[in-house]
Amino acid sequence: MTTSREKLLALMDAALKAADPGVQIPRNLPEPPKGKTIVIGAGKASANMARAFEKAWKGDVEGLVVTRYGHAVECDQIEIVEASHPVPDAAGEKAAKRILDIVSDAGPDDLVVCMISGGGSALLALPGPGLTLEDKQAISKALLRSGATISEMNCVRKHLSAIKGGRLAKASAPARIVTYLVSDVPGDDPAIIASGPTVSDPTTGQDALDIIRHYQIDIPQAAKDLLQSAEDETIKPDDPCFDGHETIMLARPQDSLEAAASVARDMGLNAVILGDAIEGEAREVAIVHAGIAHQVANHGQPAAKPCVLLSGGETTVTVRGKGGRGGRNSEFLLSLLLQLRDQPGFTALAIDTDGIDGSEDNAGAIIDAKSWQTAQKAGIDLREYLANNDAYSAFAKIDDLLVTGPTLTNVNDFRAILIE
Structure with missing residues (x-):
């Protein structure tokens, strides 16, 4: 009984079986490019997603994906690295820099495939101008203790980042981008999942400041200056880097x-x-x-x-x-x-x-x-x-x-x- x-x-x-991205990726493969196929990504499911794509793809791939410690799986051609979550560390910062370097070399005939899932905000730990990793760590800890929602936390995170809030898409241009998503956020908004590194962002630095003030979080002066500066501008929907960009939702709550x-x-x-x-x-x-x-x-x-x-x-x-x-x-x-x-x-x-x-x-x-x-x-x-x-x-x-x-x-x- x-x-x-x-x-x-x-x-x-x-519930867990239905959320396995490896089942959906082979059914949602993009058109092969004339040039290279580059796989990047971040999140707790990203390594699993990368392995599924590598197995299903007819041709060579290259790239780098960062996942949480203990969540790596072996791939033949895609490099998998691990970093800290929920508080970022130097390994995540290094991985984010390397991912930006990789996509910056992509050309118009290349395809950039981005694997994004929950946890990517912490794992893609690249501080914005004037900030240090220590600043990001302190702010992350304060946000986690504050009671802020995931959408509020990720609003702050993306405006203090050099890679989130569409900036990864900007760096990948003029290559074609396909983003695979596993949603860990209420409402399944791609701009919130892992702080939307490859999608446009409707929020502003002022929105982030309002959240900081509401939860009475103490942030460094450099972070306040960045949120109030023109350098905070995230990438908006009409930016050419999103031309031809495809987002594919693989799994939802x-x-x-x-x-x-x-x-x-x-x-x-x-x-x-x-x-x-x-x-x-x-x-x-x-x-x-x-x-x-x-x-x-x-x-x-x-x-x-x-x-x-x-x-x-x-x-x-x-x-x-x-x-x-x-x-x-x-x-x-x-x-x-x-x-x-x-x-x-x-x-x-x-x-x-x-x-x-x-x-x-x-x-x-x-x-x-x-x-x-x-x-x-x-x-x-x-x-x-x-x-x-x-x-x-x-x-x-x-x-x-x-x-x-x-x-x-x-x-x-x-x-x-x-x-x-």
């Missing part, structure tokens, strides 16, 4: 939710997709999800049990505690557990689909009604762990962490709540 946890793990597997819903229905469950672009504080989003779960259990709405509630998007965590460990999905589940502790027949899972929730080694966690009982028997005050943003430690103590290792894709959060 399949257990409730096994059911949710099967839904997770379906919605695709994974629909795949999981299909498997759930085959199991005899009612499947309700709450949304693929849910944002907000992880602990607050959990309270809303818990309310819907109670409505299913008590009133059969929006669907009768057995029912699974599915959602995606990217929640945020405003760090209040000190020394806590964990990511947004673990924090979501810890808050959810506190809300559903007296609700029998529930099981819940939440992961970051790249396999790494925050900066720890877990993808997320999986919980049920027994999780609360286990914590109580062990004398674990889950409220205290939540207050300290220490969900990882809490779930480690009750053996509810979910470890998948790098998945080589990234379509943001995947959440599933089963009510039976």
Whole structure:
């Protein structure tokens, strides 16, 4: 007999399989160029994407792709390097410089194929004029702790970069560009995914300054000067570098939710997709999800049990505690557990689909009604762990962490709540 946890793990597997870019790339190959084919890219899925392209392409390729430490895969002709995420490092800066050098030599008969997925913002770490890598690192850490959304963080990042916000496309001209995308952002906007290195940008330096002020983030004077200067100008849609540019969306959060819903229905469950672009504080989003779960259990709405509630998007965590460990999905589940502790027949899972929730080694966690009982028997005050943003430690103590290792894709959060 399949257990409730096994059911949710099967839904997770379906979601991850639907997000595998290697399946879609062979079906979406561009026309071969007269000249060279150059493959570049950045992101947690970029190495997997590069390998799929290399295997499917009829002809020689060359190039360089940067991915997160531990996410590399072997390619025969495309060089794969690793760098730090979510805070950039010198390896990412070096890789970004090399990528710019590579595309700067491309001619009008060449094809530049760019592999972009979530994580690319940190991995393409090339500071804008007047900034240092240390400046970028400090600003990245502050943004990650602030509670800013991914679109807000990437707005700031691109305006402090020498490669994002369309600048990589500008450097690739006059070559033809094809960009493959794996979306990890609510709404699937190419200008936000990895801060849009090959697409035009509608935001301004003033937008970035407004975000900095709203979250009361202290940035170096050099960063303020850049955001206020003419050098901040990103590349706009009418720039000739975008002539003939093609963007191909390989995987989206919605695709994974629909795949999981299909498997759930085959199991005899009612499947309700709450949304693929849910944002907000992880602990607050959990309270809303818990309310819907109670409505299913008590009133059969929006669907009768057995029912699974599915959602995606990217929640945020405003760090209040000190020394806590964990990511947004673990924090979501810890808050959810506190809300559903007296609700029998529930099981819940939440992961970051790249396999790494925050900066720890877990993808997320999986919980049920027994999780609360286990914590109580062990004398674990889950409220205290939540207050300290220490969900990882809490779930480690009750053996509810979910470890998948790098998945080589990234379509943001995947959440599933089963009510039976």
